[in-house]
Amino acid sequence: MEIAFVKSSFCHDGGCVEAAALPLGYVVLRDSKDPEGPALVFSHEEWAAFVAGVRNGEFNFSPR
Template sequence: MSVYRNGIPADSLEGVKWVKSRHSGATGNCVELAALPDGDVAMRNSRDPHGPALIYTRAEIAAFVLGASDGEFSSLTT
């Protein structure tokens, strides 16, 4: 099993499928996520697809998505 570390170059994660929100704009104002073979989730900036990827557990991503769904981060976008 591979070990992925935060800051790994995103383009070194070969064979993963990057996904971004359909709410993302055409100007690159989005992040992309990819499921990793070990069950973790990678996140990268869509404007820098070769740059660093941050690695999170599925539980961490689930907590973030639930918080975003509940509006916990809305103050950061106003």
């Protein structure tokens, strides 16, 4: 089975995170500069909580 990774349309410098949907609702993330390197796998519930946090501005950190 081939996994279809996608990059954000905001990615312009090549150092991006790629995401792919896996069977049973899992999501996998990897570094586009190291596609054969380690990846992070999230359950549907974990991914949904992360996306909700992004949409709610929970990761809008102020520069120090």
